[in-house]
Amino acid sequence: MxxxxxxxxxxxxxxxxxxxxxxxxxxxxxxxxxxxxxxxxxxxxxxxxxxxxxxxxxxxxxxxxxxxxxxxxxxxxxxxxxxxxxxxxxxxxxxxxxxxxxxxxxxxxxxxxxxxxxxxxxxxxxxxxxxxxxxxxxxxxxxxxxxxxxxxxxxxxxxxxxxxxxxxxLGRMNAEQKLATYLVETAERLLPATCEEAEPGDKRTITLPLSRQQMADVLGLTIETVSRHISKLKNEGLIDLPGRRELTINSLKALAERGG
Amino acid sequence: MxxxxxxxxxxxxxxxxxxxxxxxxxxxxxxxxxxxxxxxxxxxxxxxxxxxxxxxxxxxxxxxxxxxxxxxxxxxxxxxxxxxxxxxxxxxxxxxxxxxxxxxxxxxxxxxxxxxxxxxxxxxxxxxxxxxxxxxxxxxxxxxxxxxxxxxxxxxxxxxxxxxxxxxxLGRMNAEQKLATYLVETAERLLPATCEEAEPGDKRTITLPLSRQQMADVLGLTIETVSRHISKLKNEGLIDLPGRRELTINSLKALAERGG
DNA sequence: CGGGACTTTGATCCTTATCAACTTATGTGG
DNA sequence: CCACATAAGTTGATAAGGATCAAAGTCCCG
Structure with a gap:
C-alpha cells in the first residue's frame, strides 16, 4: 500500500x-x-x-x-x-x-x-x-x-x-463493549479532520457526529442504555465530556480494552 | 434481469x-x-x-x-x-x-x-x-x-x-424474530437444491445446514435460546421436526410474519 | 427568558444468558 | 446386536443485562 x-x-x-x-x-x-x-x-x-x-x-x-x-x-x-x-x-x-x-x-x-x-x-x-x-x-x-x-x-x-x-x-458484545468500540472507531475515522492538533499520547478529543439516540441506533441499543454507559465510562475516568457533543478519550488504549 | x-x-x-x-x-x-x-x-x-x-x-x-x-x-x-x-x-x-x-x-x-x-x-x-x-x-x-x-x-x-x-x-430483532427470519431465508437459499419436489403451497421441508450451536452463532444467541424457540415454534404448529436436522415450515408466510 | 429538544437518572419488568441436569441420537467395539 | 461412550439437543431454575416507563435536568435558540 x-x-x-x-x-x-x-x-x-x-x-x-x-x-x-x-x-x-x-x-x-x-x-x-x-x-x-x-x-x-x-x-x-x-x-x-x-x-x-x-x-x-x-x-x-x-x-x-x-x-x-x-x-x-x-x-x-x-x-x-x-x-x-x-x-x-x-x-x-x-x-x-x-x-x-x-x-x-x-x-x-x-x-x-x-x-x-x-x-x-x-x-x-x-x-x-x-x-x-x-x-x-x-x-x-x-x-x-x-x-x-x-x-x-x-x-x-x-x-x-x-x-x-x-x-x-451487534451479535456478540454487551453494551459497554459496543460503546467503547464505537468511540474508538469514531475517533480513528474522524482523526483526519483533526490531526493537525495532534494530542499527547493516546488522548483524543472528538466531536461526536451522532446524537445519543443515533448512537443507540448504530449499536443496537436504547438511548437510555447509551447514556448510562457513557456516564459510567466518565465516572471511571476513561472519558470526559466537555460538552454534549464533545468527548475526550483519556486513553484510546484503555478504552479499546473495554471493547474486548 | x-x-x-x-x-x-x-x-x-x-x-x-x-x-x-x-x-x-x-x-x-x-x-x-x-x-x-x-x-x-x-x-x-x-x-x-x-x-x-x-x-x-x-x-x-x-x-x-x-x-x-x-x-x-x-x-x-x-x-x-x-x-x-x-x-x-x-x-x-x-x-x-x-x-x-x-x-x-x-x-x-x-x-x-x-x-x-x-x-x-x-x-x-x-x-x-x-x-x-x-x-x-x-x-x-x-x-x-x-x-x-x-x-x-x-x-x-x-x-x-x-x-x-x-x-x-442482529441489532433489532428478538430471539423469535431472528429464528423465524433465519429459517425463512435458509429455506429460500436452499430451494434450488430441492425444488424438483415442489411442495404444496408455502410448505417447505429443509435439511438444516447448521447445528443448533451454529445457528446460535449466526443469530447472536445461545444454543439454549435457539433450542427453546424452536420448540416454541413447533408447539405452536408453525414448524415440524421430522429429524434433528430436518425441519418442515408449515407456512413460509406465517413464519415470515413472526420475523417481523 | 422561555419553550422545546435532547439527555440523564431512577424504578421496574422482561428477555436472554448462564448454570445444571437430563434426554436423545450416533457410533464403536466387544 | 447390544452396551456403552460421546456428542448434540432439550428443558428447568436462576440471574443479569438491557428495555421500558417515568420524571427530572440541561442545553440551545429564538
Missing amino acids: DGREPRIGSLYCWRYPDDMESLEIDTSMNSCQACAVRNRAICADLDDEEIGLLNAIGRRKHLRAGEQLLWEGDEAIIVANVVEGVLKLSTQTADGKEQILGMVYPSDFLGRPFGETTPYGVEALSDAQVCVFRRTDFDRFAREHPRLEHKLLERTLAELDRTRRWMVL | DGREPRIGSLYCWRYPDDMESLEIDTSMNSCQACAVRNRAICADLDDEEIGLLNAIGRRKHLRAGEQLLWEGDEAIIVANVVEGVLKLSTQTADGKEQILGMVYPSDFLGRPFGETTPYGVEALSDAQVCVFRRTDFDRFAREHPRLEHKLLERTLAELDRTRRWMVL
Whole structure:
C-alpha cells in the first residue's frame, strides 16, 4: 500500500500537499480537478480525459444537516461520492425501530450501482457536500472504465469487511463493549479532520457526529442504555465530556480494552 | 434481469437446461466448461478463451464436512468459488465466542481479493467442492478481465446488501424474530437444491445446514435460546421436526410474519 | 427568558444468558 | 446386536443485562 491509499478506519492522516492544494480552491470551483477528495475517492485512478467525462455526468449537491438524500426502497436513481460531511445509511424495522447500517465520510461512495432499488435511506448528519450521479449514467461510465470499477470494487470489499466486523459488535458484545468500540472507531475515522492538533499520547478529543439516540441506533441499543454507559465510562475516568457533543478519550488504549 | 441471473436469496429455481447438462458431466470432468456453476458464478460472462485462461490458474478442491479452508488473520493466499456444498465464514471474539459472518452456497465467491489478510475463517459445513485460485493469480486475472471484475463487483454489492440486512436482525430483532427470519431465508437459499419436489403451497421441508450451536452463532444467541424457540415454534404448529436436522415450515408466510 | 429538544437518572419488568441436569441420537467395539 | 461412550439437543431454575416507563435536568435558540 502506498501511503496515499485511503485505508478506511486507519490512523492515516490526510494532510498531503495535493490534498492541501485542492482544498484551497475547492470552494471556488466545482469541477473534479478541484475536488477535495479527488485523490482518495473512486475517481482517483482516472486520467484527465476520463475525469472530464465523469465531471460531465456528475454534479455537486449541498445538503443541510438532517436533510435526506435517498429514501429506502426508492428506485435507485442516484449514486454519489461524499465530498464533505458525515452521512448515515439506515433502515427501519417493521415495528418502527431504526437500525443505522453504516456511516459515510468524505471520499466514501454511496448508493446502489447496478441495482434496482436503494436498500437504505441516506441522511446528512452534518452539513455536507456530495457529488451526485444519475445511476444509469454512472453504471454506463463504470462499465466503460474498468479502472473506476476496480476502485469501486476495492471500496466495496473494504466496506463489506467493515460491515462484517460490525456484525460481531451487534451479535456478540454487551453494551459497554459496543460503546467503547464505537468511540474508538469514531475517533480513528474522524482523526483526519483533526490531526493537525495532534494530542499527547493516546488522548483524543472528538466531536461526536451522532446524537445519543443515533448512537443507540448504530449499536443496537436504547438511548437510555447509551447514556448510562457513557456516564459510567466518565465516572471511571476513561472519558470526559466537555460538552454534549464533545468527548475526550483519556486513553484510546484503555478504552479499546473495554471493547474486548 | 434475465431469468438466468443468480438472485441470491430469491425463490428462483435453477433447473435450466444448461445447468442440467453441465451437472450431468460434472463428476467426470474437472474443467470450467463442465462446471456445475459455470453459468451462475462470477465466470459466467467470460468467453471460451478467457475461461481457458481461468481454468489454467484454478484447481478443484474437495472438502470434507468440518474441514477448514481458510484461517482468520492468515495472509490472503487463496480465493475460491463454491461449486458444491455449504461453507461458513466466521470470526472469534476476544473472549472466545464465535460469530458467523456469512454462509456461502454454490456459485458464491469466497476470500478476500486485493487484500492482505483473510478477514474470516472458512469452514465447510457439508462435504464441498471449491474452485481455488492463488490470490495473486486471481487478482492479476481480474484486473485484466473487466467482465470478471464486474461480476465480482455485482456479487460483492449483493453480499453487502445481504450483510446489512443481517445487521438489522442482529441489532433489532428478538430471539423469535431472528429464528423465524433465519429459517425463512435458509429455506429460500436452499430451494434450488430441492425444488424438483415442489411442495404444496408455502410448505417447505429443509435439511438444516447448521447445528443448533451454529445457528446460535449466526443469530447472536445461545444454543439454549435457539433450542427453546424452536420448540416454541413447533408447539405452536408453525414448524415440524421430522429429524434433528430436518425441519418442515408449515407456512413460509406465517413464519415470515413472526420475523417481523 | 422561555419553550422545546435532547439527555440523564431512577424504578421496574422482561428477555436472554448462564448454570445444571437430563434426554436423545450416533457410533464403536466387544 | 447390544452396551456403552460421546456428542448434540432439550428443558428447568436462576440471574443479569438491557428495555421500558417515568420524571427530572440541561442545553440551545429564538
